Amino acid sequence: MFALEDPKEIAASLKRSAEASKRRKADPFRSAMSMLVFYMNRAGKNLSEEDRARLEKAKDELRKAFGKEAK
Numbered sequence: 583m584f585a586l587e588d589p590k591e592i593a594a595s596l597k598r599s600a601e602a603s604k605r606r607k608a609d610p611f612r613s614a615m616s617m618l619v620f621y622m623n624r625a626g627k628n629l630s631e632e633d634r635a636r637l638e639k640a641k642d643e644l645r646k647a648f649g650k651e652a653k
Contacts (some may be wrong), residue, residue: 584621589636592618593643611648618644 583595593614600606600614608616622629622637629637645651 584618584637587636587638589643592637592640593647596640596644597647609642611650614644614648615641 583592583599586592586595590629596614596617597610599617600610602615603610606613618637618641622634
């Protein structure tokens with residue numbers, strides 16, 4: 583899912599996964615954001631600037647998808 587080009591598609595996929603999961607302990611928004619941040623942190627310096635920017639936009643799209651305010 584993280585290889586998708588469109589940040590909206592990434593956010594939608596994360597939202598579907600978080601809402602469908604039966605193993606999560608937090609609410610779906612926190613679970614989805616956690617998955618995204620975990621991926622970004624694990625990739626670290628190996629993540630290109632354009633990929634990092636795309637995933638940062640996916641964070642914003644995820645906030646919109648769940649109706650949360652952007653920071």
